[in-house]
């Protein structure tokens with residue numbers, strides 16, 4: 001059967017393939033430590049679940065406005081504005097079934113076929129997929145290693161810009177790198193956006209997932225709010241990955257276009273889930289605080305184990321729930337040249353399952369080093385210690 005040609009340009013989240021390999025290994029009776037998927041194995045706070053049950057009992061089970069119910073748009077406008085020191089109106093908030101749909105709807109709204117969009121690489125793989133699916137030119141900007149983590153290679157980014165470049169996707173508090181921009185780096189991105197008249201998708205999925213310090217939004221820099229679309233999600237902060245609730249917060253014309261795409265794509269986001277979201281934003285914040293405190297314990301446990309592995313170079317991020325160590329030296333000592341083979345051997349020898357750099361966009365020409373990503377949000381502290389100490393023993397014994 002001949003399928004539409006444009007499908008050849010559609011990528012995917014290949015991390016899900018790692019899940020299949022891990023599930024296959026587990027089905028054969030093996031213990032698996034799932035560091036591959038950025039899911040959270042903590043319950044959604046009880047007050048949010050109760051609000052959803054109340055909403056169902058109240059009959060909030062039918063269609064609702066495509067852009068979202070007004071109480072949620074109002075709650076999000078107030079919350080997101082106050083955390084970023086800005087003012088957005090509820091009409092600029094367009095509710096989505098998750099944060100992810102914002103990416104494709106942003107691309108459809110701002111980019112014509114043949115135009116370019118800059119995006120981070122390594123980065124969340126859906127950026128590359130959506131740009132190419134909608135006929136754009138994907139402009140992957142890279143990172144360089146620093147003493148404390150990673151920084152955007154600004155010269156490389158600038159070199160990719162042409163007169164037909166329309167937008168830049170900027171994921172501060174970055175998946176998979178765990179890194180964040182210095183104030184100078186964020187200002188440089190803003191300057192580039194203004195100079196080249198680029199629209200910015202600020203993917204702030206992890207804005208509130210930080211253990212110390214304070215998050216800053218590129219939208220807050222002078223001249224930026226009017227050219228920035230924020231990606232907001234309930235998935236991480238409220239441990240609601242499977243509920244599917246998020247929002248785009250955008251200049252009015254873009255918000256209106258995204259709402260129109262909602263009408264075409266899904267009519268509306270589930271009404272009673274939106275009602276629960278209002279409780280998440282306006283209700284008790286004990287739940288999100290407890291989630292963050294537990295993730296910090298997991299971060300400390302995971303980093304504590306990984307940085308002891310001789311040959312792993314592992315920065316300690318203050319945000320997100322990812323660690324992205326360089327594993328080149330360990331692979332060389334163990335005789336691996338392909339990072340996928342290293343990951344498969346680790347799964348089979350130790351049960352530790354993780355993604356590699358290859359899952360986060362096409363590797364760039366000239367990349368020499370090998371990296372892997374550990375997501376520690378889906379394992380208890382005990383399991384983190386057990387799994388990663390086993391990984392360390394295997395590496396030590398084999399090298």
Ligand SMILES: Cc1ncc(COP(=O)(O)O)c(C=O)c1O
Nearest residue numbers: 098099100124175205233235246
């Ligand atoms: C950087 C980034 N953006 C967006 C998302 C989308 O999350 P969701 O669709 O669950 O809100 C994720 C999920 O892992 C992510 O890591």
